[in-house]
Amino acid sequence: MKKIRVGIYGYGNIAKGVERTIAKNDDISLEAIFTRRDPSKIKTISGVKATSVDKVLDYVNKIDVMLLCGGSATDLPVQGPELAKHFNIVDTFDNHLRISEYLDAVDRQAKAHKKAAIISAGWDPGLFSMMKALFSFLLPEGKSQSFWGPGVSQGHSEAIRRIDGVTGAIQYTVPYEDVMDEVSNGSKKEYTARQKHKRVCYVAVKEGADKEKIAKTIREMPNYFADYDVEINFVSSEVLERDHGKMPHGGHVFRNGETAGGEGYAMSYSMRFGSNPEFTASIMTAFARAAFRLSGENEFGAKTALDIPLSYLSPKGRNEQIKEFL
Amino acid sequence: MKKIRVGIYGYGNIAKGVERTIAKNDDISLEAIFTRRDPSKIKTISGVKATSVDKVLDYVNKIDVMLLCGGSATDLPVQGPELAKHFNIVDTFDNHLRISEYLDAVDRQAKAHKKAAIISAGWDPGLFSMMKALFSFLLPEGKSQSFWGPGVSQGHSEAIRRIDGVTGAIQYTVPYEDVMDEVSNGSKKEYTARQKHKRVCYVAVKEGADKEKIAKTIREMPNYFADYDVEINFVSSEVLERDHGKMPHGGHVFRNGETAGGEGYAMSYSMRFGSNPEFTASIMTAFARAAFRLSGENEFGAKTALDIPLSYLSPKGRNEQIKEFL
Numbered sequence: 001m002k003k004i005r006v007g008i009y010g011y012g013n014i015a016k017g018v019e020r021t022i023a024k025n026d027d028i029s030l031e032a033i034f035t036r037r038d039p040s041k042i043k044t045i046s047g048v049k050a051t052s053v054d055k056v057l058d059y060v061n062k063i064d065v066m067l068l069c070g071g072s073a074t075d076l077p078v079q080g081p082e083l084a085k086h087f088n089i090v091d092t093f094d095n096h097l098r099i100s101e102y103l104d105a106v107d108r109q110a111k112a113h114k115k116a117a118i119i120s121a122g123w124d125p126g127l128f129s130m131m132k133a134l135f136s137f138l139l140p141e142g143k144s145q146s147f148w149g150p151g152v153s154q155g156h157s158e159a160i161r162r163i164d165g166v167t168g169a170i171q172y173t174v175p176y177e178d179v180m181d182e183v184s185n186g187s188k189k190e191y192t193a194r195q196k197h198k199r200v201c202y203v204a205v206k207e208g209a210d211k212e213k214i215a216k217t218i219r220e221m222p223n224y225f226a227d228y229d230v231e232i233n234f235v236s237s238e239v240l241e242r243d244h245g246k247m248p249h250g251g252h253v254f255r256n257g258e259t260a261g262g263e264g265y266a267m268s269y270s271m272r273f274g275s276n277p278e279f280t281a282s283i284m285t286a287f288a289r290a291a292f293r294l295s296g297e298n299e300f301g302a303k304t305a306l307d308i309p310l311s312y313l314s315p316k317g318r319n320e321q322i323k324e325f326l
Numbered sequence: 327m328k329k330i331r332v333g334i335y336g337y338g339n340i341a342k343g344v345e346r347t348i349a350k351n352d353d354i355s356l357e358a359i360f361t362r363r364d365p366s367k368i369k370t371i372s373g374v375k376a377t378s379v380d381k382v383l384d385y386v387n388k389i390d391v392m393l394l395c396g397g398s399a400t401d402l403p404v405q406g407p408e409l410a411k412h413f414n415i416v417d418t419f420d421n422h423l424r425i426s427e428y429l430d431a432v433d434r435q436a437k438a439h440k441k442a443a444i445i446s447a448g449w450d451p452g453l454f455s456m457m458k459a460l461f462s463f464l465l466p467e468g469k470s471q472s473f474w475g476p477g478v479s480q481g482h483s484e485a486i487r488r489i490d491g492v493t494g495a496i497q498y499t500v501p502y503e504d505v506m507d508e509v510s511n512g513s514k515k516e517y518t519a520r521q522k523h524k525r526v527c528y529v530a531v532k533e534g535a536d537k538e539k540i541a542k543t544i545r546e547m548p549n550y551f552a553d554y555d556v557e558i559n560f561v562s563s564e565v566l567e568r569d570h571g572k573m574p575h576g577g578h579v580f581r582n583g584e585t586a587g588g589e590g591y592a593m594s595y596s597m598r599f600g601s602n603p604e605f606t607a608s609i610m611t612a613f614a615r616a617a618f619r620l621s622g623e624n625e626f627g628a629k630t631a632l633d634i635p636l637s638y639l640s641p642k643g644r645n646e647q648i649k650e651f652l
Contacts, residue, residue: 020586024467099652100645125652127464130636133651137612137639138453139605141350259608260346263600270596274589279465282585286463306637306647310456313463319426321632325459326425326451 003029004292006285007063009083010070011035011042011050013247014092017281018067019046025285027315031063060086064295065288067091077102084109084117084302088291090284092122099125099304107302116294117302121287122280123271124148128253130305131269135255139265142257143188147180147196149173151249151276159224160201163217165209168237170244172200175252183254186266193227201230202244204237249276286313329355330618332611333389335409336396337361337368337376339573340418343607344393345372351611353641357389386412390621391614393417403428410436410443410628414617416610418448425451425630433628442620443628447613448606449597450474454579456631457595461581465591468583469514473506473522475499477575477602485550486527489543491535494563496570498526501578509580512592519553527556528570530563575602612639 006028008015015033022030023046033044034053042050051059066083068091070076076093083089084106093102099120110117120126124146132144153173160169175197182189205214215232218225235243250272258264273279287305290312294303311321332354334341341359348356349372356374365376377385392409394417396402402419409415410432419428425446436443446452450472458470479499486495501523508515531540541558544551561569576598584590599605613631616638620629637647 017585017587022586024586096652100648103648120652129651130460133636133640133647134456136651137636138609259343259599259601259604260348260350261343261601261604263604265597265599265605267597268595269593271591271593273585273591275585275587278585278587278589279591283464304648304652306651307635309633309635310459310463311632314459321459322426322429322630325455325462325632326422326446326630 001027003027004288005029005031005062005064006288007031007056007059007066007087008033009053009056009066009068009079010075011037011044012069013277014280014284015067015069016045017275017278018069018285019044019048020278021281021285022046025315028285028288032059056083057086063087065090065291067284067288069284077105080117080119081105081109084115085113086115088116088295090118090121090287090291092126092280092284093120094122094125096125103302103304111301114298114300116291116300118287118291118294118304118308119302120304121284123249123283124251126283126305127271128251131253132255133306135253135267135269139255139257139259139267141260142255142265145183145191145196145254145256147175147183147252147254149175149197149250150272151251152244152247153199156199156201156224159221160203160218163214165206165214166203167206168204168240170202170240172202174198174200180252180254183256184266184268186256186264188256194229197228199225199228199230201232202235202240203232204235204240246274247276248272248274249279289313289315327353329353330614331355331357331388331390332614333357333382333385333392333413334359335379335382335392335394335405336401337363337370338395339603340606340610341393341395342371343601343604344395344611345370345374346604347607347611348372351641354611354614358385382409383412389413391416391617393610393614395610403431406443406445407431407435410441411439412441414442414621416444416447416613416617418452418606418610419446420448420451422451429628429630437627440624440626442617442626444613444617444620444630444634445628446630447610449575449609450577452609452631453597454577457579458581459632461579461593461595465581465583465585465593467586468581468591471509471517471522471580471582473501473509473578473580475501475523475576476598477577478570478573479525482525482527482550485547486529486544489540491532491540492529493532494530494566496528496566498528500524500526506578506580509582510592510594512582512590514582520555523554525551525554525556527558528561528566529558530561530566572600573602574598574600575605615639615641 033050035050039050066087072095106117156171253269255267290308359376360379368376392413392415398421432443482497579595581593616634
């Protein structure tokens with residue numbers, strides 16, 4: 001069987017997870033890793049040489065699917081539509097409010113250039129989207145609730161790091177177990193943001209920094225912290241690195257309701273994982289198979305996780321899948 | 327919007343659930359209910375008149391999707407391939423060992439007659455298959471475990487009812503909570519059938535029947551009970567009817583393992599519901615939308631839940647889905 005030739009665009013944590021995942025999957029080979037940094041200074045995990053992004057077009061016929069591992073704030077809005085002119089792509093665009101817009105932008109280029117693109121294929125959006133959608137489609141009468149964590153939020157950690165006097169920070173999003181138990185037991189109550197999650201921060205600061213002022217700045221930060229109960233722990237840079245260097249995460253999707261005949265039901269999906277970027281990488285890699293297959297079927301344009309049959313995520317043939325899963 | 331015109335073939339518990347579900351879904355209308363019994367003696371829930379199965383071909387142009395609500399032992403193996411000559415169909419064929427064979431038989435007719443068929447679209451196989459497949463595709467390194475119940479197993483109840491001297495029986499399949507907790511906490515141990523579930527039976531017998539002999543027959547019944555710890559409670563017919571007339575069920579799919587980088591993960595899907603047939607009916611109804619859409623796209627032949635994009639299960643448009651779920 002011919003392997004699916006994959007490229008990685010942007011070499012950060014998720015990219016490294018993709019590298020490791022591909023090494024464990026026989027049906028996929030890693031052809032190239034593209035970086036904006038000086039490639040000669042990058043030592044990759046797999047040994048595949050890093051290449052400058054300036055040379056990406058040299059690889060048009062050597063790569064079946066490009067996995068975009070950049071960020072959603074500034075990287076992907078540019079890279080997604082641009083790379084979809086030349087490659088089938090998969091990304092994890094996660095700015096929920098701008099997904100429609102981004103989907104359209106990628107779709108236009110992918111259709112015009114006969115490429116298959118799958119966007120927002122991480123765990124949220126992505127896997128969580130699939131669960132929320134499936135639960136709601138099968139049982140329209142009901143209420144869905146999601147919880148995130150316990151886990152590190154990169155966005156919230158970064159927001160703290162930008163505060164004057166802060167040298168490092170990690171923010172854990174922690175769901176309240178008792179509220180989750182209520183929901184797990186069938187509650188259809190509406191909870192506020194503050195009732196569902198607390199935010200626990202570990203912050204390292206410059207010598208002599210005004211901790212009280214920094215704590216106040218964190219607590220009052222709109223969107224990020226103001227609507228939550230916030231626990232702030234000042235620690236040394238050493239403790240931050242030693243005790244908070246991992247990136248565990250997790251989450252839960254619940255749906256509670258009634259069937260059309262009035263009988264109650266409760267469904268839930270739960271997960272926890274030791275490394276957020278590695279889990280995300282696993283998902284992206286599975287969707288790389290789908291992008292490759294869609295392209296082979298001349299199904300061009302941009303799709304999301306909701307648009308793709310589950311079987312497309314697997315290297316296994318149909319008979320094997322039926323035997324194993326049905 | 328033109329409604330999807332649905333027919334029900336076989337009027338039992340699941341059919342009644344479908345009837346109730348359709349009444350709550352604006353995009354679907356119930357056109358006909360077909361029965362092998364005397365239609366004049368059947369009072370339907372919806373008021374849609376029951377019609378003899380002999381007249382089903384009169385409805386070829388009046389029904390977009392036929393929902394087959396018969397049993398997997400003898401009904402569906404005949405009805406599925408036969409009705410797929412004339413209608414798009416959805417069924418819940420659940421004889422796991424014969425799904426490939428059944429899929430082929432339906433596929434041949436559906437393709438030859440340009441119909442779309444979705445088979446085994448209940449909760450197991452069906453929804454459980456989707457979870458098991460998705461978990462395994464996203465995270466190939468790991469171990470999956472499924473638990474069923476607590477809930478009534480129709481097959482096991484029926485097996486007891488066939489024993490000489492028994493007038494009625496209900497069998498609950500009950501998973502061991504402590505074993506589920508172990509798995510939920512990450513165990514990848516292999517458990518035997520006996521370790522995972524117990525079987526709790528409520529049995530009504532004829533006056534003077536030999537209870538000890540009946541109990542022995544149950545406990546020693548191969549495939550059904552011999553491999554399990556079995557609890558047998560002899561009760562009166564009145565108690566059986568009063569306390570055990572509901573059909574609750576539930577189940578769990580777990581997957582525990584490691585990402586390619588060696589970080590642990592645990593994922594699970596859980597559900598419980600008050601009425602097994604109503605929950606099954608909800609699933610079938612969602613898949614009726616998918617069958618209709620596939621047919622409109624000239625995607626003929628037999629498919630399973632693994633072959634269909636999730637978005638096909640919903641009446642909602644794409645933009646609405648993206649806004650709500652991504």
